[in-house]
Amino acid sequence: MSKVLVSDPIDQAGIDILSQVATVDVNTGLKPAELIEIIGQYDALMIRSGTRVTQEIIEAGTQLKIIGRAGVGVDNVDVPAATRRGIVVVNSPEGNTIAAAEHALAMMLSLSRHIPDANASVKRGEWDRKTFVGAEVYKKTLGVVGLGKIGSHVATVAKAMGMKLLAYDPFISTERAEQIGCQLVDLDLLMQQSDYITLHIPKTPETTHIINATTLAKMKPTARIINCARGGIIDEAALAAAVKEGKIAGAALDVFESEPLGESDLRAIGKDIILTPHLGASTTEAQVNVAIDVAEQIRDVLLGLPARSAVNIPGLGPDVLEELKPYMQLAETLGKLVGQLAGGRVELLTVRLQGELATNKSQPLVIASLKGLLHQALRERVNYVNANIEAKERGIRVIETRDASARDYAGSLRLEATGTLGTHSVTGALLGDKEIHLTDVDGFPINVPPSKYMVFTLHRDMPGIIGKLGSLLGSFNVNIASMQVGRKIVRGDAVMALSIDDPLPDGILAEITKVPGIRDAYTVTL
Ligand SMILES: NC(=O)c1ccc[n+]([C@@H]2O[C@H](COP(=O)([O-])OP(=O)(O)OC[C@H]3O[C@@H](n4cnc5c(N)ncnc54)[C@H](O)[C@@H]3O)[C@@H](O)[C@H]2O)c1
Numbered sequence: 084m085s086k087v088l089v090s091d092p093i094d095q096a097g098i099d100i101l102s103q104v105a106t107v108d109v110n111t112g113l114k115p116a117e118l119i120e121i122i123g124q125y126d127a128l129m130i131r132s133g134t135r136v137t138q139e140i141i142e143a144g145t146q147l148k149i150i151g152r153a154g155v156g157v158d159n160v161d162v163p164a165a166t167r168r169g170i171v172v173v174n175s176p177e178g179n180t181i182a183a184a185e186h187a188l189a190m191m192l193s194l195s196r197h198i199p200d201a202n203a204s205v206k207r208g209e210w211d212r213k214t215f216v217g218a219e220v221y222k223k224t225l226g227v228v229g230l231g232k233i234g235s236h237v238a239t240v241a242k243a244m245g246m247k248l249l250a251y252d253p254f255i256s257t258e259r260a261e262q263i264g265c266q267l268v269d270l271d272l273l274m275q276q277s278d279y280i281t282l283h284i285p286k287t288p289e290t291t292h293i294i295n296a297t298t299l300a301k302m303k304p305t306a307r308i309i310n311c312a313r314g315g316i317i318d319e320a321a322l323a324a325a326v327k328e329g330k331i332a333g334a335a336l337d338v339f340e341s342e343p344l345g346e347s348d349l350r351a352i353g354k355d356i357i358l359t360p361h362l363g364a365s366t367t368e369a370q371v372n373v374a375i376d377v378a379e380q381i382r383d384v385l386l387g388l389p390a391r392s393a394v395n396i397p398g399l400g401p402d403v404l405e406e407l408k409p410y411m412q413l414a415e416t417l418g419k420l421v422g423q424l425a426g427g428r429v430e431l432l433t434v435r436l437q438g439e440l441a442t443n444k445s446q447p448l449v450i451a452s453l454k455g456l457l458h459q460a461l462r463e464r465v466n467y468v469n470a471n472i473e474a475k476e477r478g479i480r481v482i483e484t485r486d487a488s489a490r491d492y493a494g495s496l497r498l499e500a501t502g503t504l505g506t507h508s509v510t511g512a513l514l515g516d517k518e519i520h521l522t523d524v525d526g527f528p529i530n531v532p533p534s535k536y537m538v539f540t541l542h543r544d545m546p547g548i549i550g551k552l553g554s555l556l557g558s559f560n561v562n563i564a565s566m567q568v569g570r571k572i573v574r575g576d577a578v579m580a581l582s583i584d585d586p587l588p589d590g591i592l593a594e595i596t597k598v599p600g601i602r603d604a605y606t607v608t609l
C-alpha cells in the first residue's frame with residue numbers, strides 16, 4: 084500500500100479520502116531535518132503553508148510521486164526541483180477563494196473602523212468613543228492589485244458596498260475588468276488615487292517588493308493598504324516606516340516576509356496596523372474544500388490517474404486530458420517506437436498533427452511523444468511532468484507541424500526522429516477512436532496494431548525473403564504472431580513489421596541482417 088505523509092494540519096475529510104488508497108501518517112510541525120529523515124518512505128506529501136518543501140527535501144523523497152498543497156500558493160514548494168524529479172505538484176486553485184477574499188474585506192472594514200483596538204479597549208474596561216472614530220468605505224476608491232479569483236470577488240463585494248474600483252493586472256483584459264466593474268489602470272495611478280489598496284497577486288520575482296518605499300510614497304496620507312496575498316510583496320520595513328511617519332493611514336497584513344512573524348517594527352504600531360497570522364484560508368468551509376480537492380488528486384495520482392490541478396504539467400487540464408487521452412497513448416507508443424528505430428542519440432523530433440488532429444492542442448501530444456521517446460533511456464523516471472525538461476537537458480529539439488489536408492485517417496500523428504544514427508519516421512492513427520494502428524514506417528504504408536515485442540526490417544521486396552526470415556526466427560524458437568509488409572513499388576524497397584510473442588533473444592538481430600536482401604533490422608519493445 085502507498086504511504087502518504089500529511090505534514091500540516093488538514094481537515095479530516097481529506098485524511099478519509101487518502102485512507103481509501105494509502106496508509107496516512109499525520110505528522111505536523113516537523114523540522115526540516117526531521118522531514119528529510121523520514122520523507123524517503125513516502126509516495127505522497129500533503130501540506131498547507133506551514134511546510135517548506137525545499138530541493139533537499141525533494142531529493143530525499145526518493146519515492147515521492149506527488150506533492151499536494153491544500154491551498155493556492157505553491158511558493159513554499161520548489162516546483163522546478165519537483166518537476167526535474169518528475170514529481171507532480173498539485174494545489175487547490177479555488178477551494179479557499181471566498182475565505183481569502185472575505186478576510187481581505189474584513190481587514191479593510193476592521194482598519195477603517197479600528198475594530199481590533201476598540202474591542203481590546205472595551206475588554207480592558209474602557210469606554211473610549213473618541214480614539215476610534217473611523218472612516219466609511221462607501222464612495223471611496225478601492226485599488227485591487229491582481230484581478231484573479233480572489234481579487235475579482237473582493238471587487239464584486241466592494242462594488243456592492245458602493246466603492247469605486249480601480250485595478251492593476253497586466254494579464255487581464257479591459258473587457259474582463261469592466262465586467263467586474265473595475266477600471267484598469269497602471270500601478271502608479273492606482274497607488275495615487277486609491278483610498279484602500281488590496282493585493283491579490285502571487286509572489287514572483289516581479290512582484291517581490293512591488294510595494295516599496297517609492298510606491299508607498301505615491302499613496303494618499305489617508306489611504307490604507309491590505310495584504311492577504313503573500314509576504315514579501317510589500318517591503319515590511321518600508322511599510323512600518325510609512326505608517327509610523329503618517330505617510331499613509333494604515334495597513335492590514337495577513338502574510339509576512341518570514342512566517343511566523345518574528346521581531347518586527349510592525350508589532351509596535353498601534354491601531355493603524357492590523358496583523359493576523361496567515362488566516363486568509365482559515366474557515367471551516369475552505370479547509371474542507373481544499374482538503375477534499377487535494378486529497379482526491381493525491382488518491383488519483385497514486386491510482387495512476389491524472390490530477391486535475393497539476394501546476395507543473397503544462398497544458399494538461401482535465402478537459403484536455405479527457406479529450407486527448409487516446410491520442411496521448413498513441414503519441415507515447417509512437418515515441419517509444421521511433422526512439423528505438425532511431426537508436427543512438429536523438430537530436431531532433433518532429434511531431435506532425437495530421438487530419439482532424441491538426442486543429443488540436445499540440446503540447447500534450449508533444450509531451451506524450453517525448454515521454455515515449457525518452458522511455459528507453461529513463462524508464463519510469465520519465466513522465467508527463469519532466470518529459471519536456473529531460474528532452475531539453477538532452478539537447479533534443481522539437482518541431483511541431485500540422486497538416487490538416489492529410490485525410491487517410493480521421494486524425495493521425497507522425498513522428499520523425501533524427502539522431503546520430505540517421506532519421507526514422509512512424510505514423511499512427513486510432514481505429515474506432517481507441518485502437519492504435521501503425522499506418523506508416525519510414526514512409527512505407529502498413530496497417531498493424533503495435534504489440535509489446537516487434538521486429539522491423541528494411542529489405543528488398545523479392546521472392547523467398549519472408550520465408551527465409553520465418554525459418555530463421557523459427558530455428559531460434561521465436562514465434563511470430565503477425566507479419567505485414569509495406570512497399571511503395573513492386574520489387575523495390577519494403578518494410579516488414581513482425582509481432583513476436585517474446586523478446587528477440589540476443590544476437591539474432593545480426594543474423595537477420597545476414598539474410599540476403601535484408602538491409603537493416605530493428606527490434607522494438609513497446
Ligand atoms: N492569505 C491566505 O491565506 C491566502 C489564501 C488564498 C490565496 N492566497 C494568495 O492570494 C493570491 C491570489 O490568489 P488567487 O487565487 O486570486 O490567484 P489568481 O491566479 O486567480 O490571481 C492572481 C492574479 O494576479 C495577476 N498577476 C500576476 N502577476 C502580476 C503582476 N506582476 N502584477 C499584477 N498582477 C499580477 C494575475 O494576472 C492574476 O489575475 C496568491 O498569492 C495566493 O497565494 C492567500
Ligand SMILES: O=C(O)CC[C@@H](O)C(=O)O
Nearest residue numbers: 131132154155156179364
Ligand atoms: O494553508 C493555509 O492556511 C494558507 C493557504 C493560502 O496561503 C493559500 O495560498 O492557499
